[in-house]
Amino acid sequence: xxxxxxxxxxxxxxxxxxxxxxxxxxxxxxxxxxxxxxxxxxxxxxxxxxxxxxxxxxxxxxxxxxxxxxxxxxxxxxxxxxxxxxxxxxxxxxxxxxxxxxxxxxxxxxxxxxxxxxxxxxxxxxxxxxxxxxxxxxxxxxxxxxxxxxxxxxxxxxxxxxxxxxxxxxxxxxxxxxxxxxxxxxxxxxxxxxxxxxxxxxxxxxxxxxxxxxxxxxxxxxxxxxxxxxxxxxxxxxxxxxxxxxxxxxxxxxxxxxxxxxxxxxxxxxxxxxxxxxxxxxxxxxxxxxxxxxxxxxxxxxxxxxxxxxxxxxxxxxxxxxxxxxxxxxxxxxxxxxxxxxxxxxxxxxxxxxxxxxxxxxxxxxxxxxxxxx
Amino acid sequence: xxxxxxxxxxxxxxxxxxxxxxxxxxxxxxxxxxxxxxxxxxxxxxxxxxxxxxxxxxxxxxxxxxxxxxxxxxxxxxxxxxxxxxxxxxxxxxxxxxxxxxxxxxxxxxxxxxxxxxxxxxxxxxxxxxxxxxxxxxxxxxxxxxxxxxxxxxxxxxxxxxxxxxxxxxxxxxxxxxxxxxxxxxxxxxxxxxxxxxxxxxxxxxxxxxxxxxxxxxxxxxxxxxxxxxxxxxxxxxxxxxxxxxxxxxxxxxxxxxxxxxxxxxxxxxxxxxxxxxxxxxxxxxxxxxxxxxxxxxxxxxxxxxxxxxxxxxxxxxxxxxxxxxxxxxxxxxxxxxxxxxxxxxxxxxxxxxxxxxxxxxxxxxxxxxxxxx
Numbered sequence: 001x002x003x004x005x006x007x008x009x010x011x012x013x014x015x016x017x018x019x020x021x022x023x024x025x026x027x028x029x030x031x032x033x034x035x036x037x038x039x040x041x042x043x044x045x046x047x048x049x050x051x052x053x054x055x056x057x058x059x060x061x062x063x064x065x066x067x068x069x070x071x072x073x074x075x076x077x078x079x080x081x082x083x084x085x086x087x088x089x090x091x092x093x094x095x096x097x098x099x100x101x102x103x104x105x106x107x108x109x110x111x112x113x114x115x116x117x118x119x120x121x122x123x124x125x126x127x128x129x130x131x132x133x134x135x136x137x138x139x140x141x142x143x144x145x146x147x148x149x150x151x152x153x154x155x156x157x158x159x160x161x162x163x164x165x166x167x168x169x170x171x172x173x174x175x176x177x178x179x180x181x182x183x184x185x186x187x188x189x190x191x192x193x194x195x196x197x198x199x200x201x202x203x204x205x206x207x208x209x210x211x212x213x214x215x216x217x218x219x220x221x222x223x224x225x226x227x228x229x230x231x232x233x234x235x236x237x238x239x240x241x242x243x244x245x246x247x248x249x250x251x252x253x254x255x256x257x258x259x260x261x262x263x264x265x266x267x268x269x270x271x272x273x274x275x276x277x278x279x280x281x282x283x284x285x286x287x288x289x290x291x292x293x294x295x296x297x298x299x300x301x302x303x304x305x306x307x308x309x310x311x312x313x314x315x316x317x318x319x320x321x322x323x324x325x326x327x328x329x330x331x332x333x334x335x336x337x338x339x340x341x342x343x344x345x346x347x348x349x350x351x352x353x354x355x356x357x358x359x360x361x362x363x364x365x366x367x368x369x370x371x372x373x374x
Numbered sequence: 375x376x377x378x379x380x381x382x383x384x385x386x387x388x389x390x391x392x393x394x395x396x397x398x399x400x401x402x403x404x405x406x407x408x409x410x411x412x413x414x415x416x417x418x419x420x421x422x423x424x425x426x427x428x429x430x431x432x433x434x435x436x437x438x439x440x441x442x443x444x445x446x447x448x449x450x451x452x453x454x455x456x457x458x459x460x461x462x463x464x465x466x467x468x469x470x471x472x473x474x475x476x477x478x479x480x481x482x483x484x485x486x487x488x489x490x491x492x493x494x495x496x497x498x499x500x501x502x503x504x505x506x507x508x509x510x511x512x513x514x515x516x517x518x519x520x521x522x523x524x525x526x527x528x529x530x531x532x533x534x535x536x537x538x539x540x541x542x543x544x545x546x547x548x549x550x551x552x553x554x555x556x557x558x559x560x561x562x563x564x565x566x567x568x569x570x571x572x573x574x575x576x577x578x579x580x581x582x583x584x585x586x587x588x589x590x591x592x593x594x595x596x597x598x599x600x601x602x603x604x605x606x607x608x609x610x611x612x613x614x615x616x617x618x619x620x621x622x623x624x625x626x627x628x629x630x631x632x633x634x635x636x637x638x639x640x641x642x643x644x645x646x647x648x649x650x651x652x653x654x655x656x657x658x659x660x661x662x663x664x665x666x667x668x669x670x671x672x673x674x675x676x677x678x679x680x681x682x683x684x685x686x687x688x689x690x691x692x693x694x695x696x697x698x699x700x701x702x703x704x705x706x707x708x709x710x711x712x713x714x715x716x717x718x719x720x721x722x723x724x725x726x727x728x729x730x731x732x733x734x735x736x737x738x739x740x741x742x743x744x745x746x747x748x
Contacts, residue, residue, distance in 0.1 A: 040694075040695075040698040040700055041691070041694065042695060042698075042700045042702045044700065044701060044702075045701045045702070046702070047702060047705065048686075049682075065698075069694070069697060069698055070669075070690070070693075070694040070697070070698075074669070074670060074690065074694075077670060077672075078672055078688065078690060078691070079672075084688075084690075084691055085691065086686045086687055086691070295444075295448070296448060296451060298451075298452055298453075308423075312422075312460045313460055314452065314458075316444070316448065316452060316458075317415070317452070317458055317459065317460070319444075320414075320415065320443070320444040320448075321414075321416060323443060323444070324414040324416075324439075324443055324444075326414055326416045326418065327418060327419045327701060327704070327705075328416045328418075328419070328420070328421060330701070331421065331701075331705075
């Protein structure tokens with residue numbers, strides 16, 4: 001029995017959307033699902049208890065960050081990432097690929113792997129597929145991602161092809177090196193903004209037989225239409241009985257569009273990052289709490305939200321907390337934004353079940369984009 | 375019926391310690407009690423729900439800060455401080471006296487009141503006893519403190535006398551100006567490090583007939599022995615049927631010594647401030663979590679503590695959170711430090727009930743100071 005299996009529950013009659021269950025060693029997760037990001041073994045400003053409260057079943061954590069600090073050996077000694085951070089739900093670790101490629105001048109890519117300098121102390125390190133598997137196995141998440149090369153946007157065809165082919169070779173080496181029975185290893189489809197490269201990548205990875213597939217290299221600055229078009233071309237090439245994970249995506253509109261195109265899993269740091277800057281999602285669009293307009297506004301962040309923040313605190317109070325630099329302010333906005341997305345996914349799942357997702361999308365956009373466009 | 379009444383439950387056979395109940399419009403509080411400080415209408419890094427969890431029945435908030443930001447009128451519009459910050463327990467507001475005198479060059483003291491410049495934007499303001507009463511009534515705490523002048527340490531006899539006498543005149547003006555039936559106004563005994571001035575201050579304030587008395591101007595840099603000696607001389611001059619509040623004190627040893635000398639209420643920012651810097655109280659003394667010694671220490675902050683932080687997280691993890699600059703780190707240490715003090719007060723109350731407070735003190739110091747002296 002594989003560590004993680006995907007159970008297809010229902011295919012939508014209206015679109016490529018589908019309902020499923022992801023069976024992991026740490027619980028069964030209803031998909032489509034949004035995974036909050038806990039970069040450094042903590043979802044910023046949240047406690048694991050609060051994550052449970054809002055219904056988060058799976059979170060993401062970052063291999064690159066945990067490798068540098070506190071170190072994967074330490075996490076292993078603590079009994080693995082779940083125990084280290086006191087999180088009993090499921091965890092997915094990324095491969096560090098996106099992070100090291102984002103380092104720009106601080107990294108050198110070779111066939112063997114990527115040499116890079118730490119953003120913390122400038123020390124030199126080498127990530128190879130084998131090394132990344134060693135780290136991810138030590139961290140012990142339920143799902144590990146293969147080490148991949150994510151190209152920036154825009155990127156020419158030649159280099160994108162080269163990086164995509166290398167990603168496939170690295171995926172093979174990851175499979176070879178990975179040997180943890182209670183952990184699933186997902187491959188990552190690359191190929192930039194070129195449909196034919198995406199097709200080759202998908203075909204080659206699928207032939208390697210992963211228990212799930214990431215779609216990487218999207219939401220890297222390209223226009224949304226292009227993004228959606230790549231997604232439409234790529235998803236149908238992935239097997240129906242395996243989960244599809246669109247990496248780094250988490251705006252409400254992109255979640256809806258991704259689900260409609262057949263995506264099962266999402267993650268993004270943006271919802272928690274903008275929360276810490278005082279911006280929240282509401283059913284009527286984004287709201288920036290520092291605005292003077294909210295000075296004497298004694299209504300909740302989102303009148304249509306039922307989260308702890310919205311049930312107990314006013315815009316005026318949260319605005320005061322932000323102006324005064326108080327931690328409770330960003331706790332409340334972070335909690336709300338994550339609740340909002342997790343609740344959105346719940347509504348999306350209900351809409352798929354009722355075959356009314358397209359209607360849901362229309363209604364959501366009507367209210368959401370009336371005020372602010374994401 | 376007064377807004378706040380003190381019910382004397384038991385006087386210790388061994389010392390001046392006593393058990394009591396403080397009846398307030400927002401609950402009955404067992405005394406002696408430690409009050410966490412929520413300077414800007416929030417106890418830094420904590421939620422009201424967490425304060426309730428750890429058993430905090432009363433918190434303190436700061437008039438000076440709330441007057442400047444968000445403004446007492448806004449708080450009044452929100453329905454008062456309790457509703458503004460979503461706290462259903464009791465609240466005490468200080469008078470801003472300590473804060474404005476701490477401004478040094480930024481303030482000018484006259485008989486009328488104190489002119490000062492805001493630490494936020496340099497704007498000019500005047501605090502008079504009447505103005506402070508207006509602010510505190512608008513905030514609507516259960517207990518308001520009279521506007522007083524707290525002298526620094528060391529301070530000569532002449533000036534201390536002058537400030538003490540002015541404090542008494544201001545206390546009279548506060549009484550005149552205060553007219554909120556659901557709020558108690560406490561007077562503040564001053565007189566610096568001079569027993570005879572403390573005696574005059576206590577006698578004059580008591581003759582004004584307050585429902586409770588603050589003891590101000592201690593823990594301002596003087597040696598602890600001197601502090602304790604002033605306390606010993608002052609407390610017996612206060613009426614037995616009224617609560618006594620030692621202002622700005624919150625180290626474990628000072629709490630114990632204060633209780634033994636007849637104090638019922640305490641507050642201090644230090645426990646939460648040091649927590650945010652990674653220092654926690656433990657039953658074996660203070661512990662600084664950033665120390666390399668805790669890198670692979672998978673035990674709780676305090677093995678003898680039963681708080682959420684200690685039941686769920688290790689020193690190694692909390693150290694990682696501090697090193698990584700993660701908010702959850704200071705949430706966990708703040709929670710622990712407040713729990714520690716509130717639990718200490720609980721143990722103190724049990725010891726008074728059992729007439730074993732002196733034995734409790736010996737045992738506490740034996741363990742606490744073996745490792746670190748507070």
